[in-house]
Amino acid sequence: MLDILRSKIIIGYTLFLLLVSLSVFNLEDNASKGLASLLNILLIIVPLISIIFSTIYIYNSAEFIELLVSQPLKRSTLWMSEFIGLSSAMSFAYFIGAGIPILLYQPDAVGLTMIGTGILLSIIFVSIALLASVKTRDKAKGIGVAILLWFYFSIIFDGIVLFILFQFQDYPMEKPMLIFTALNPIDLSRILILLKMDISALMGYTGAVFKDFFGTVTGTVIALSTLLLWVAAPCWLSVRSFVKKDL
Amino acid sequence: MIIATNVNKSFGKLPVLKNISVNCNEGECIALIGPNGSGKTTFIKCLLGMVVPDSGFITFAGKNIIHDWEYRSHIGYMPQIGRYPDNMTIAQVLDMMKDIRKQRNVDETLIHALGLSDILKKRMRTLSGGTRQKVSASLAFLFNPDVLILDEPTAGLDPVSSEILKEKIITEKKNGKLILITSHILSELDDLVTEVMYLQEGQLKFHKSIDVLRKDTGEEKLTRAIAQVMQG
Numbered sequence: 001m002l003d004i005l006r007s008k009i010i011i012g013y014t015l016f017l018l019l020v021s022l023s024v025f026n027l028e029d030n031a032s033k034g035l036a037s038l039l040n041i042l043l044i045i046v047p048l049i050s051i052i053f054s055t056i057y058i059y060n061s062a063e064f065i066e067l068l069v070s071q072p073l074k075r076s077t078l079w080m081s082e083f084i085g086l087s088s089a090m091s092f093a094y095f096i097g098a099g100i101p102i103l104l105y106q107p108d109a110v111g112l113t114m115i116g117t118g119i120l121l122s123i124i125f126v127s128i129a130l131l132a133s134v135k136t137r138d139k140a141k142g143i144g145v146a147i148l149l150w151f152y153f154s155i156i157f158d159g160i161v162l163f164i165l166f167q168f169q170d171y172p173m174e175k176p177m178l179i180f181t182a183l184n185p186i187d188l189s190r191i192l193i194l195l196k197m198d199i200s201a202l203m204g205y206t207g208a209v210f211k212d213f214f215g216t217v218t219g220t221v222i223a224l225s226t227l228l229l230w231v232a233a234p235c236w237l238s239v240r241s242f243v244k245k246d247l
Numbered sequence: 248m249i250i251a252t253n254v255n256k257s258f259g260k261l262p263v264l265k266n267i268s269v270n271c272n273e274g275e276c277i278a279l280i281g282p283n284g285s286g287k288t289t290f291i292k293c294l295l296g297m298v299v300p301d302s303g304f305i306t307f308a309g310k311n312i313i314h315d316w317e318y319r320s321h322i323g324y325m326p327q328i329g330r331y332p333d334n335m336t337i338a339q340v341l342d343m344m345k346d347i348r349k350q351r352n353v354d355e356t357l358i359h360a361l362g363l364s365d366i367l368k369k370r371m372r373t374l375s376g377g378t379r380q381k382v383s384a385s386l387a388f389l390f391n392p393d394v395l396i397l398d399e400p401t402a403g404l405d406p407v408s409s410e411i412l413k414e415k416i417i418t419e420k421k422n423g424k425l426i427l428i429t430s431h432i433l434s435e436l437d438d439l440v441t442e443v444m445y446l447q448e449g450q451l452k453f454h455k456s457i458d459v460l461r462k463d464t465g466e467e468k469l470t471r472a473i474a475q476v477m478q479g
Contacts, residue, residue: 064332067329069295070319071344071348073347
């Protein structure tokens with residue numbers, strides 16, 4: 001899918017990420033401080049661009065997808081190649097834009113975790129975008145749904161978790177918190193990276209529980225497989241409904 | 248070749264196709280006509296497996312097309328609106344299609360006849376609607392398919408190009424291919440078609456050969472024959 005890579009938006013996105021990462025690293029005197037600031041920016045921007053760009057791309061190529069469906073191709077193959085094309089383009093943009101500066105300034109375990117989770121996040125949101133665009137027929141509505149989903153995962157979800165925490169503050173909430181985290185890929189990535197940064201002590205008792213859980217190998221494996229599940233589940237659902245869809 | 252039996256389809260509560268049964272054979276050139284919203288495009292999409300009928304079935308060369316996709320390698324389809332990825336060139340789109348079909352012997356006469364061979368390097372974004380239509384037409388004929396399904400083929404084409412396209416359709420008809428055309432410009436269809444299918448509000452009103460239609464209505468021109476049918 002060379003077409004996606006040549007898109008001006010993807011090039012712009014790559015350059016923007018590159019600019020942000022380089023300037024953050026140059027502003028802070030300490031590279032790991034720079035990484036912490038970069039983390040917050042990336043966790044907002046990467047999902048947003050991934051989900052919006054993919055949704056718009058799918059809607060704009062609706063007629064071409066129709067033509068391809070009339071060719072001797074399996075529908076699931078067609079949809080999977082859209083998914084692979086979009087997610088490789090987004091991951092590539094992330095790797096060039098953010099991955100290379102990180103490798104230049106902080107080539108250690110923290111940096112690598114950040115590159116890995118960033119790429120996973122890009123793919124997760126491509127997958128969610130595919131699901132949103134296959135389920136809604138109308139373009140404006142579909143893009144609206146995509147923005148809402150991003151808003152939910154970045155902001156509303158945290159609000160709900162905080163609300164629950166306050167309501168149930170008399171009870172031990174550490175275990176349920178682990179489960180809540182798994183329900184949001186952005187939070188999960190943030191925690192994975194923060195723990196690698198060794199500043200979990202700042203997060204109080206809950207941080208200690210997280211450290212206990214995610215710090216172990218099993219915890220990391222579980223967290224990674226949860227992220228992979230976030231890639232696979234929406235993608236699988238979208239393939240299933242695309243196969244049955246009337247075009 | 249294509250047999251549809253009792254095909255029904257509704258979008259939500261709106262019935263689009265009601266009990267359509269037709270039989271299309273090799274060497275026929277069938278005009279699918281009817282007012283706007285009569286279900287022509289939906290019927291074509293059913294044949295291509297893009298829309299799955301609620302009930303009834305369609306067979307292609309004796310095989311049911313549900314859950315089958317390989318039969319589509321025998322069909323060339325030209326959609327009503329052709330839109331292609333903005334950043335691809337015409338040559339890239341053609342190559343991509345060849346890659347999908349994995350077919351060696353391609354028929355590139357239409358690409359040359361329509362003058363696309365000189366602008367192969369142009370990006371899809373820069374093309375006018377008519378040129379995109381030419382690309383769609385060339386793609387439909389590129390793989391020498393047994394069945395051609397053309398949805399409003401001449402809409403947006405200039406007179407010279409639409410004449411070239413008509414010539415091509417006639418040649419393919421003589422080669423014994425099944426051709427399905429929808430069009431609102433009936434005068435164009437006069438020297439092309441052998442059969443007429445008339446759809447109205449999702450129902451197949453009649454499916455006759457053009458000679459029978461001429462005899463029944465006593466009109467020589469298709470335009471007037473259809474006008475008479477619509478009034479009476």
